[in-house]
Amino acid sequence: MNDQAPITGCADTPVLKERGQREVFCGLTGIIWLHRKMQDAFFLVVGSRTCAHLLQSAAGVMIFAEPRFGTAILEEKDLAGLVDANDELDREVARLLARRPDIKQLFLVGSCPSEVIKLDLARAAERLSEIHAPDVRVINFSGSGIETTFTQGEDACLAALVPQLPATDARELLLVGALPDVVEDQAMQLLSDMRLNNIRVLPAGRVTDETAVGPNTVFALTQPFLGDTHAALIRRGARHIAAPFPFGEEGTTAWLRAIADEFDVDQDTFDRVTAAPRARARKAIQAQAAVLNGKSIFFFPDSQLEIPLARFLTRECGMQALEVGAPYIHRDLVGHDLDLLPAGPVISEGQDVDMQLDRCRAAHPDLTVCGLGLANPLEGEGLSTKWAIELVFTPVHFYEQAGDLAGLFARPLRRKSLLTGFHPNMQAAE
């Protein structure tokens, strides 16, 4: 919408830091999409009935096929020390792998109870790796709520993979973040059209497709929540190509531009490759922006996508951000997006949900982005909401999805205008 950068961004905006009740998922939730992305992996949560129940509930509808995840539920006898939890784990893993010979990598996923009782899953993973080598690789990460918030589960998983990657001195580009296949293919196509070769992805679809990493690796993040993975890759000598995240036409172009610059792609080639999809993206966004233009938006913290998305919605769709809440703000990662986000909104980190609800009600935004636990209650109060979880379950990156991304936010507003006066709480979002 507006191509000029605003005079001031949000880089210097003081951050409202909150510590109170957090209405967020824990990192185990990431398993829901990771297990589909990594087709030879099984995610075994070592936890409680609550963990199993969360996975089942967060999946929304159960997946018909036997999923490639499960929970080893700790029982009273595991806690009371009547049995050795490690023996129990070995037995369950052996049984599982016998039943699923297609599994090539097994993730032992730590949970709140396993962390609190200090069950050493890292050591268990080493032991089990030895037992089941070379057929199966066993890796540990934590998706516990005491350590991870929602998308941080993916971060923890990918960060755990990094030390396992073989070393290389090749100059390679690594794209980091679990993307839907269609989106990943589009990104690869754009980059290869710029004559970039040697592009690898993390996570790979299969362990056999896995990449190597080394001092000549440069990497670009496709998701803003990969702070630990970022650090782990840097420890392996790789270098980060910092850029705004590839949401919307502007974000995608800036993200590609940063990579193109790294690989000395000339301007003509860059323009030739991006001109048509840029135009398509602008056109697609414009169709949705008619609904979004001038509307205000309030983000509850959820996936850490909030700052890049606020940047997209304000700059390309004409929305006005009132509050942008994120569970954590990694300036190394979202700094470029913060710079571009026009000053004005409250930038908050962490949560005290009742206080934030008070602020939201007072601000009375046209659209509120929040978790599933808050959406219907806020709709019940007359606010329009967008479920945040859909943003990590839908292809939203890069040019061809830019219109869809805007559409996710426009749909609740369009719906409200269609149903005006139908339900007492449904008032036009004017």
Add this chain to the structure above:
Amino acid sequence: MKLTVWTYEGPPHVGAMRVATGMKGLHYVLHAPQGDTYADLLFTMIERRDHRPPVTYTTFQARDLGSDTAHLFKDACQQAYDRFKPEAIIVGASCTAELIQDDPGGLAETLGLPIPVIPLELPSYQRKENFGADETFFQIVRHLARPMEKTAQVSCNIIGPTALGFRHRDDIQELTALLFDMGVQVNVVAPMGASPSDIARMGQAHFNVLLYPETAEAAARWMERELGQPFTKTVPIGVGATRDFLAEVAAITSLSPQVDDSRLRLPWWSSSVDSTYLTGKRVFIFGDATHVKASARIARDEMGFEVAGIGCYNREFARDIRALGKELGVDSLISDDYLEVERVIEELQPEMILGTQMERHIGKRLGIPCAVISAPVHVQDFPARYSPQVGFEGANVIFDTWIHPLVMGLEEHLLHMFRDDFEFHDEAGPSHHGGHMPKDIAAAADPQKTVLLEDGNVIWLDAAERELKKIPFFVRGKAKRNTEKFASEKGVNQISVETLYEAKAHYAR
């Protein structure tokens, strides 16, 4: 340690949430790590509630564990009181908080709040959701209800309905009307819709209707002992059970069990000739014990099915279900292992499953129709329309619900006549369902297919081809294929009208 893919029940604190969320004026302060707030979405999304569950979570994180989680709990409890001003508070711990042993009950007591504070002890590593609901409701009743003078008119409490229950909303309405017809007033419905002050006056009722033993049996027994209130033992799901329930209420109250049953349609619907095809259908029944018991009786006595096996996931009721299995002459499966349930269904090969949403999935995998009779609930189990399970209207609803997944009478005959059809087969599902997906009819008409038979050229004579076209389109492909198969087996390479009917006779059962 036990590997679990899908669970029938959540942890016990979710049971406590079902009680708290069903009630009004009660608040639950739950010592729990970040992430346990996922449970809110069960209520706001599955049940489409337009209010947040009345639960304050401490949502402690790793950094808090090193310092003072007890202080965190006290702050959360005080703030919850200040903000929500509930009539009473229940306090407890989720699985992780149980491990750090902060004693929420003791901590809350030190705050000196001017309202009742009810501590819950729910062992997360031993028990499950239904126990959590039952124990929570029991503790609330035990703390708040007192013996009182009975109401002048005969009255009862309806106990057991909670948030996230299977059709609890509509069961309350149907049962209240049924009792009203008998002349019984409903004093309090609890936990659903009751406030702590309502709980306090439960003692006024003459007796209790125990609607769902899973969630209110402990409270029913306590009230029988302490408040002198007998409780009903029959859950009125199904025609026979409803009549038995009315007789039971009549025995307690000395009122007449005769009520207007002109709305009851199940007996005639089941007796009409259209339902003949239901005769002896082999059904497997699985769910919570209450709904399984009721369903087994309906299946056998009111639908004319053959019960091929039963089971329940709540071990607390294992004895009841085993006894019922014995009476029915079938094995009883007591298990909360989804894979084990699947194995048993695969072995039994029933023609229909009456189960939960989990068995619906199993049924889809195995190509067996399934009707849902019990929790765990799914958003589809909260229909907009009135859809009770109890009483006469409940019986009508059950009849409709159970026959819906089945292939209807005539279609079933045709399937039997022409088996192994590529269009109409078990996996394709009944043709009145949107999901019915026959393959492309053009493929069936492909003449190449005919030639591909082992013996080479099988030719349809003109008359036979015309006859084939008279067969309804939805079985034509099957008739064609079966006839060709039959012809090739008999070494016939020209299909006449006679061959067609010989084939039909061959495949008809």
